[in-house]
Amino acid sequence: MSEKRIEGVTGRALTKRFFSRSVHKVAPDLIGATLLVNGIGGIITEVEAYHHTEPAAHSYRGPTPRNMVMFGPAGYLYVYRSYGIHWCMNFVCEKEGSASAVLVRAIEPTHGIASMRRRRRVSDERNLCSGPGKVCEALSVSDKLNGHALDKSPIEIFARTRKPEIVTGVRIGITKAADLPWRYGLKDSRFLSKPFAA
DNA sequence: AGAGAGATGATCT
DNA sequence: GATCATCTCTCTA
Numbered sequence: 610m611s612e613k614r615i616e617g618v619t620g621r622a623l624t625k626r627f628f629s630r631s632v633h634k635v636a637p638d639l640i641g642a643t644l645l646v647n648g649i650g651g652i653i654t655e656v657e658a659y660h661h662t663e664p665a666a667h668s669y670r671g672p673t674p675r676n677m678v679m680f681g682p683a684g685y686l687y688v689y690r691s692y693g694i695h696w697c698m699n700f701v702c703e704k705e706g707s708a709s710a711v712l713v714r715a716i717e718p719t720h721g722i723a724s725m726r727r728r729r730r731v732s733d734e735r736n737l738c739s740g741p742g743k744v745c746e747a748l749s750v751s752d753k754l755n756g757h758a759l760d761k762s763p764i765e766i767f768a769r770t771r772k773p774e775i776v777t778g779v780r781i782g783i784t785k786a787a788d789l790p791w792r793y794g795l796k797d798s799r800f801l802s803k804p805f806a807a
Numbered sequence: 808a809g810a811g812a813g814a815t816g817a818t819c820t
Numbered sequence: 821g822a823t824c825a826t827c828t829c830t831c832t833a
Contacts, residue, residue, distance in 0.1 A: 665825065675818070692826050693816030712825055742826050783825055
């Protein structure tokens with residue numbers, strides 16, 4: 610097995626096995642991992658878990674054309690259109706009966722910052738990937754990558770080498786099941802969509 | 808710093 | 821016809 614070397618990344622490449630677990634394990638384990646698309650991206654600082662047992666999940670009401678990737682095997686990318694304007698990206702996890710996924714909400718930019726600035730048309734690094742729609746714009750993720758394997762080019766995800774301090778909170782921007790503490794973040798990160806309550 | 812509104816389209820009722 | 825896992829701008833302070 611030849612391992613591709615990425616400057617500044619030492620963790621092993623994550624494969625489908627990593628995602629073939631409960632979304633409640635995968636989500637916190639992704640904090641500190643490195644996500645690259647075509648070599649551009651950074652350290653995952655914020656994610657949210659969605660599980661078919663609660664009404665905020667797209668899979669709650671069963672399969673539809675939009676969410677069918679969620680009902681497939683773990684380790685694939687689910688991309689959907691948000692508010693008619695933005696894209697949001699999710700990692701499909703073990704189904705546990707129905708379907709679940711992790712929403713990528715924020716990244717600390719480390720690779721290809723110049724490209725991200727061009728795509729986002731902003732210069733402030735803290736504003737490049739601090740929200741799910743921003744992440745997709747900066748990494749150029751759209752419906753063309755819906756259903757794509759998470760361990761195949763152009764997507765690369767590398768495990769963190771050390772477990773960071775993780776904070777949790779309620780999910781953002783939803784109205785249903787808004788009390789579940791399924792938002793995970795890198796403690797004290799400056800690259801979040803919103804601070805976590807102290 | 809925080810509130811409010813508009814953009815814009817697929818999905819669901 | 822209403823909702824929506826969002827972002828950016830503008831207004832008020």
